[in-house]
Amino acid sequence: MNSPALRDWRSLRKEVLRRIQSREWPPGTPIPKEADLAAEFGCARSTVNRALRSLAEDGLLERRRKAGTRVALTPSARAVLTIPLLREEIEARGQSYGYQRLRLESTLPPAAVSGPMGSDADRPLLHVLALHMADHRPYALEDRWIDPGVVPAALEEAFTQISPNEWLLRNAPYTSGEIAFSASQPDRMEAMALDCGGEEALFVIDRMTWYEARAITKVRLLFAPGYRVRTAL
Amino acid sequence: MNSPALRDWRSLRKEVLRRIQSREWPPGTPIPKEADLAAEFGCARSTVNRALRSLAEDGLLERRRKAGTRVALTPSARAVLTIPLLREEIEARGQSYGYQRLRLESTLPPAAVSGPMGSDADRPLLHVLALHMADHRPYALEDRWIDPGVVPAALEEAFTQISPNEWLLRNAPYTSGEIAFSASQPDRMEAMALDCGGEEALFVIDRMTWYEARAITKVRLLFAPGYRVRTAL
DNA sequence: GAGTGGTCTAGACCACGGG
DNA sequence: CCGTGGTCTAGACCACTCG
Numbered sequence: 001m002n003s004p005a006l007r008d009w010r011s012l013r014k015e016v017l018r019r020i021q022s023r024e025w026p027p028g029t030p031i032p033k034e035a036d037l038a039a040e041f042g043c044a045r046s047t048v049n050r051a052l053r054s055l056a057e058d059g060l061l062e063r064r065r066k067a068g069t070r071v072a073l074t075p076s077a078r079a080v081l082t083i084p085l086l087r088e089e090i091e092a093r094g095q096s097y098g099y100q101r102l103r104l105e106s107t108l109p110p111a112a113v114s115g116p117m118g119s120d121a122d123r124p125l126l127h128v129l130a131l132h133m134a135d136h137r138p139y140a141l142e143d144r145w146i147d148p149g150v151v152p153a154a155l156e157e158a159f160t161q162i163s164p165n166e167w168l169l170r171n172a173p174y175t176s177g178e179i180a181f182s183a184s185q186p187d188r189m190e191a192m193a194l195d196c197g198g199e200e201a202l203f204v205i206d207r208m209t210w211y212e213a214r215a216i217t218k219v220r221l222l223f224a225p226g227y228r229v230r231t232a233l
Numbered sequence: 234m235n236s237p238a239l240r241d242w243r244s245l246r247k248e249v250l251r252r253i254q255s256r257e258w259p260p261g262t263p264i265p266k267e268a269d270l271a272a273e274f275g276c277a278r279s280t281v282n283r284a285l286r287s288l289a290e291d292g293l294l295e296r297r298r299k300a301g302t303r304v305a306l307t308p309s310a311r312a313v314l315t316i317p318l319l320r321e322e323i324e325a326r327g328q329s330y331g332y333q334r335l336r337l338e339s340t341l342p343p344a345a346v347s348g349p350m351g352s353d354a355d356r357p358l359l360h361v362l363a364l365h366m367a368d369h370r371p372y373a374l375e376d377r378w379i380d381p382g383v384v385p386a387a388l389e390e391a392f393t394q395i396s397p398n399e400w401l402l403r404n405a406p407y408t409s410g411e412i413a414f415s416a417s418q419p420d421r422m423e424a425m426a427l428d429c430g431g432e433e434a435l436f437v438i439d440r441m442t443w444y445e446a447r448a449i450t451k452v453r454l455l456f457a458p459g460y461r462v463r464t465a466l
Numbered sequence: 467g468a469g470t471g472g473t474c475t476a477g478a479c480c481a482c483g484g485g
Numbered sequence: 486c487c488g489t490g491g492t493c494t495a496g497a498c499c500a501c502t503c504g
Contacts, residue, residue: 021408063490083311085307201433209466228415296470297470
């Protein structure tokens with residue numbers, strides 16, 4: 001049967017997606033090769049390729065040369081998180097953004113910092129502690145280490161008007177990074193800064209970024225109680 | 234100046250990425266149009282398009298017809314999280330996977346469940362409580378609600394051998410979903426099931442999925458202390 | 467109105483990897 | 486080996502949107 005000709009890759013993607021979701025093509029099924037689909041839908045192979053590639057990028061298809069294309073066995077959920085600047089995140093919700101630098105020092109990093117960053121344990125790093133606020137209430141505590149050997153300009157900055165978060169994004173481009181999400185209880189200092197109880201469960205983001213092979217910065221963001229990260233699947 | 238001809242889109246992407254990261258093209262800069270880049274690199278415009286589109290999808294470029302292509306002002310970090318089956322996640326680390334159903338009942342959902350799911354508050358839903366274990370130690374507690382009106386086959390399943398997590402993935406394809414990450418303290422029952430203290434901060438994943446416009450299931454995964462979700466940026 | 471990206475085509479060659 | 490997806494090309498038309 002010839003389907004009604006679908007000539008653009010979006011329509012084609014939709015149709016293939018429909019066949020997958022309706023179990024017309026169950027998980028594991030090998031689907032027709034590109035040339036055949038092109039014939040069925042009356043379009044060029046490259047258009048089919050575009051549609052199938054898009055589905056493969058979303059994890060719904062598995063493609064291999066010669067082996068062909070199959071419906072993925074486990075459509076493992078992929079969530080794309082967009083991590084905005086805290087300031088933008090707060091302002092986007094119509095709240096007023098506040099910022100306060102709590103501490104700035106140049107000091108020897110603890111092993112928990114120099115280790116992952118791969119920096120010399122006997123070379124001082126810049127350490128900044130800052131509080132982000134939404135509508136004048138504590139929102140997140142930023143505990144950051146910066147390697148001045150990689151970003152010398154950071155030594156000239158006081159971080160009283162702009163957060164390290166934002167300053168680095170503007171002034172220190174990175175080539176790679178990693179991010180981790182977890183949960184943690186605050187210590188006494190952190191609880192005080194966030195104005196919450198010491199037994200509250202707090203959401204934590206740890207991030208580290210590199211420029212080429214050199215670690216730029218390592219940061220731990222501790223969010224006030226109730227914080228959630230949401231996204232569509 | 235003619236750059237050494239780059240004929241494949243990956244090399245081209247690399248070169249453009251280099252110019253962005255090296256600030257040769259600072260944030261906000263309009264970059265040459267596709268046709269010009271094609272001429273510079275000695276390749277077809279569609280190849281340039283492929284490379285630039287790829288960078289735009291990663292949020293590094295902003296493209297608009299007529300306006301042209303610009304380097305994104307805020308390279309807001311995007312993290313792609315792949316949420317695997319708990320079983321696969323555990324086995325991938327070389328640990329033994331264990332599973333235990335703790336409870337199965339058909340009961341009226343609390344408002345906190347029927348509300349978000351958009352189901353009638355006076356129609357019973359399937360409620361399953363199950364424990365996932367790694368190397369015989371509690372790993373995550375799965376607290377799930379399933380609408381049997383959408384997935385009737387779920388009524389035939391005892392969930393003693395297979396987790397709702399895995400059963401649903403196999404038997405109830407979804408068309409959309411949402412996921413949220415947060416931190417929470419366990420209540421007494423949860424602490425007992427996870428064999429941890431009641432004041433521990435636990436990582437929580439809430440997920441809800443739909444088929445078309447009908448909510449299939451809502452689940453809350455409570456992870457044992459120390460759990461982290463990691464990914465590259 | 468006109469310039470730029472978005473997309474489609476028909477054909478070609480190639481790289482990978484299954485049999 | 487040889488079938489399949491991956492990619493490139495040259496050209497074309499179109500859609501969006503800025504000026």
